[in-house]
Amino acid sequence: MTYVFSDFELDTELAELRFAGQTVSIEPQVFDLLKLLVSSGNRLVSKEEIFEKIWGDRIVSDAALSGRIRDARKAIGDDGTTQKFIKTVQRRGLRFVADVKVCNSVPLANVPSEAVSNVADQTDAFARPAVAVLKFQDASGEGQPSQLEAAITDELVAALSAWKYFPVISRQSTARVNAPEMSAQEIGTLLSARYLVHGTFRRAGNRLKIHVALTDTDLNTQIWSEGLACDIDELFEVEEEIAGQIASIVSPELERAEARRVLRKPPKDMTVWELTMRAASLLSNGKRSDFVEADRLAREAAERAPDWVLPYTLIATAQFQMAMANFSSSESASAFTPTLEAARRALEIDRSAWIAHALTAVGELWTNKNHELALLHVERAIELNPSAGMNYHFGGCITGFSGNPEKARFYQERLFRIDPTYPYRAVIEADLGLWHLLDKQFDKANERLRLSQSWDPFYGRALQRRVALSGLTGDCDEAQQAARKLFEMGLPLDYRTIASSYPFLKEEHSEIFLDGLRRSGVNL
Missing domain, CATH: 1.10.10.10 (Winged helix-like DNA-binding domain superfamily/Winged helix DNA-binding domain)
Structure with missing residues (x-):
């Protein structure tokens, strides 16, 4: 209706x-x-x-x-x-x-396929497959429904909706489903949903084990499943954090499922939605050539749908991924300018695009050194999507450089609870090392920097911070070792270049870091 x-x-x-x-x-x-x-x-x-x-x-x-x-x-x-x-x-x-x-509503199944295809190029509404979250079942064996069943499901609906790629069917609609008595195909037809997210959880004391699955209703096949576990005592908001963890896992799986479907079509026949899903899939691959191709596909989608926000957020993301490759070099000051431009265009279209706020925050900090505006954007991103690891990555980085290392650590440590498989682990550990360094917690800084180097021995920012920390602790041999590796990688050892790429708002934080560089014994 x-x-x-x-x-x-x-x-x-x-x-x-x-x-x-x-x-x-x-x-x-x-x-x-x-x-x-x-x-x-x-x-x-x-x-x-x-x-x-x-x-x-x-x-x-x-x-x-x-x-x-x-x-x-x-x-x-x-x-x-x-x-x-x-x-x-x-x-x-x-x-x-x-x-x-x-x-009366006309289900898409009753609309001629050529009509759907034509509309899809004009608007994203008809081209995007919907997702339904079925009620998570308590398998603890207690016989009575628990409050967690409805609470986790409700929070997961909200968390997946915040990612904004796929429309999420309302809980009132999914309440009509008698899942044990219906096939996935029947549920999909009833709800007009292509994908179903469903699962169970089992509680044993303070330990919660969750099994979550993704089913393609067209294929009537479960296409992915995963288990996760957590200690309830360690969570601030139990249902919200559990749902956030599930959403951070499920959302990329939904994108990958769509990308697999899209790849079965010739590029010339792809709708705008399919172009964006192909671009999103490439962005998760980690290679520069994939980032370049993702940028090209997203720009093609933007040309065909200039008033749709998603292609511009993907352009901004592709530019961010490419900028990360130059982040330790002398080009770091301008590396995020294309990211900022695309993110700003996305916000012109949709002020509620969380990823556009997040990437605008990065650009405002690194390109414009505007801490106040960067903080406003990143806090808005977290408010719009509290289950996105990227938001806590950027939130920590911007908050730390804006003068609050303790809050920066809170954000980035929370990231690991929300998204334990976040791809930029080395970057986050190096950031945490820096925030401990600024608070003169040198042992903790050392531990974090060692973790960063174990994840990526060639991450230049971690090596720069290793030089500064070693200078502050008097370990000149370790400073020289980190400096040699930077030199071998072709990264700058110039004092002024390194200093300019650390946008500290507080003078005392800048002085702590630079004092470490000066006392390291390295010829900078």
Whole structure:
């Protein structure tokens, strides 16, 4: 069923909000709130009813409700002052006051394939396969449903939605599914979902073991599964952090599954969505030639869909990956300028694109030395997608150079809980070494730098920090050894070049680092 008001369509079958035919990015709970209000036919919906329908038995604050109302209004171009769609009735609840028409949705399966193909080149909405998260089952053998079942599932829906690649079917829709009695193909047809995310968890004391799987409904086949485990006592927000870990694993697997499907098609027949998925897949390969090809494909997608944000975020990501190769060289000051340009273009299209905020933050720090703006962007990225390891990588880097090494360590240590397989392990360990160095915790700095060098013996930034640390601790032999390796790699040993590539905001932090370089005994 589709509810039509003004230029908006709220499609309950596809769990989509569309404006003038274009999909509007919206979180699942915000969609569910809009659906409740729009379907109530101008009826007053009380706060109690909203809490019951949206959150069920979960206890949440009035602030959470206020946030969802604000986001719902923002999604449809409303606000608390004009209230042209959503009217607040003081101390009682909300009413949806716009004229609403109801019509039946047309499932994509009933649309001729050539029509879908034509639309796909004009908008991303029809080309993107949807994902449904089925309720995670408690396999602890206690016989009674646990609160974790619904909580993990709800948080995972929100976490996957935040990645913004694939539309995620709302929990209200998936609640209709009787998974044990239905095949994956039947569930996919019912929900209009190509992929299913499902799993079980087993709790033993404070230890939680989780098994998560990904199923392709068209093939009626499970295409991936993985197990993970965690100690609940070590988590700050149990359901949120568990869901974040699952999302950080599942999201790349979804991209890879789509890329495998895309590769079966000739490049000339690819839709804009398929071009972007091919580009996203190449970005995970780690070779410069793949980054260059990903950039080319993303730019082709951007030419065909200039008002779609995803190609520009992929261009920015490809430029970031290529910039990392020059990060230890004299070109580091300008290495991230193309990243910044593409990320800014993405934000012009969609201010809620988390990866564009993250990469803008990197560009603002390294290209413009604008710590304040970089912090604003990276904090917004974390707010938009708290399960993306990249956000904590950049959050730590920017926060550390902005003068708060302790918070920087908090961000980057949290990264390893969210995404234990994060590819830039050597970079993160070298950063953690630097933050300990600035706090004069030299033993911990030494431990982190050794870890960085064990992950990547040729990471130049770790070697530069090794020279500085060795100077501060009086180990000139180790400083000379690190300097020789830098020289053999063709990386700069010039004092001024190294100093200029460390954008410390606080003078005392700059002086600690530079003092280490001066006292190292290395001819810089």
